[in-house]
Amino acid sequence: MERIYVIEDDENIRNLLKVSLESFGYEAECFETAEEGLKRIEEAPPSLVIFDWMLPGMDGVAAIRKIRRTEGLNKLPAILLTAKEREMDKVTGLDCGADDYIVKPFGILELGARIRGLLRRSGRQESEERLEVGKLRIEKSLREVYFDGQMVRLTLKEFELLRYLAQNRSRVVTREELLDHVWGYEYAGETRTLDMHIRTLRQKLGEEGASYVMTIRGVGYRLSCPGEK
Secondary structure, X not given: OXXXXXXXXXXXXXXXXXXXXHHOOOEEEEEOOHHHHHHHHHHOOOXXXXXXXXXXXXXXXXXXXXXXXXXXXXXXXXXXXXXXXXXXXXXXXHXXXXXXXXXXXXXXXXXXXXXXXXXXXXXXXXXXXEEEEOOEEEEOOOOEEEEOOEEEOOOHHHHHHHHHHHHOOOOOEEHHHHHHHHHOOOOOOOOHHHHHHHHHHHHHHHHHHHOXXXXXXXXXXXXXXXXXX
């Protein structure tokens, strides 16, 4: 499921966006300030972020500029949401690095269409049906996994764990992020559940497939085809 972060200080708009995004099939997390949102983005980058322009402390324009200067986050799709509708305001918003600019009040259906279009252009749209890493193939809508052409039967949590690692294969995924994303809550330092699922996942993938699930000591895990950099 694609995860979208909303940084908006107006509680009513924040709640409206969360409900709307979830109705569109996205996972939504909301924050009141840019500082809170940026901290979460660094911990667990989303698929897309929506910033209000006028925020207490750092504003949305400054926050997007910071993202564009941050290695590993500079291609994160970002939408600027604002009541500013003058042409020069739009120019400023887009020049700061925002991929799209939506003026309040906005239509929920239009917002959904803008998000889908941006995800499609960025190549991160959830409707992409297949993930492939070396000999590993994941059919997302069918919830099927194949290694070297042979089906691997996984439980729901094992599948979600593998899928999330595959979708983020360009980076190391922390243990805390995996617990938060796959189980939906944090285990307050208790990681035995994650360890158990990693172990059974490796067993089911077989000796060669197990080598794809790399342990990065002290940090987390990364899915990578042996030989890849």
